Amino acid sequence: MSRPRILLTAPPRTGKTTVIRRLAGLLREAGTPVCGFLSDEIREHGQRTGFAVADFAGHRAVMAHRSWVSGPRIGRYGVNVPAFERIALPAMEQALEAKGAVTLIDEIGPMELLSPAFMPQCAALFAAGLPIVATVHQRTRPRLEADLVEVTPQNRDDLPETLSRLLLP
Template sequence: MSRPRILLTAPPRTGKTTVVRRLADLLRAAGVPVCGFLSDEVREHGRRAGFTVEEFGGRKAVMAHLSWVSGPRVGRYGVNVPAFERIALPAMQRALTTKGAVTLIDEIGPMELLSPAFLPRCVALFEAGLPIVATVHQRTHPTLKAQIEAELITVTPQNRDDLPRALARLLAP
């Protein structure tokens, strides 16, 4: 039987990260190991000022910030590619060696794709036949879809509250 390979897509601020965070909680509560990482907002004075990357159960780093002026940029944000790689790449590697794990990747987007090692690692995970759920930036997914074979699910305000439970039922043994 083929293991689920799922890409979640939606416009920004629709709830993709919230779906992944809740899914991780449900899987861990069911005793399923979770590997991978979350990307989340850095809020300052009530406004989004950057993004973090955090391994499930592990390290965390700021990977993008409005105030950073050196290095590559995505929109208004300076991106620290080495900080992203220090957290995300080892987390993804652990997914290949952790027995019974579900891999969660949040997200495959323009900032993350600045890492030359990231997309090949994503493709390898999808090709390994492991259960995996990844979020993908809405504008990125047509290009990515050509490289990754997965079911594409759009997160909406109507389905985002029920989606974590539905995915947990599909992924938990």
């Protein structure tokens, strides 16, 4: 039986990260281990000023911020690729080794793709046939064998439950 491999896509601020976060909660409640990482906005005074990356064990790092002037840039944000890699790559490696875990990756987008090791690690996870749900930036279409699901305001509240039914044994 083929294990589900799903890419969630949507415009920014539609709810992709919220879907992944709620899905992780449902999987954990059902006793299923979760590997991977979340990308969260950093907001200051009501404005988005950066992004943090956190694995499901609680390790966290700031990976991008408006105030950073050195290093690579994506739009208004300076990106700290080593900080991203320090959290994301071990979490992805753990997913390859974990038995019975579901891998959740939030997100495969322009900032994450600045890491030369990230996309090969994604490809390895998808090729391993593990159950995986990843979010992709709307303009990023990675060449990964997976079903593409669009997150919309109409389906985003039901998606975590729908996806958990697909992923749970």
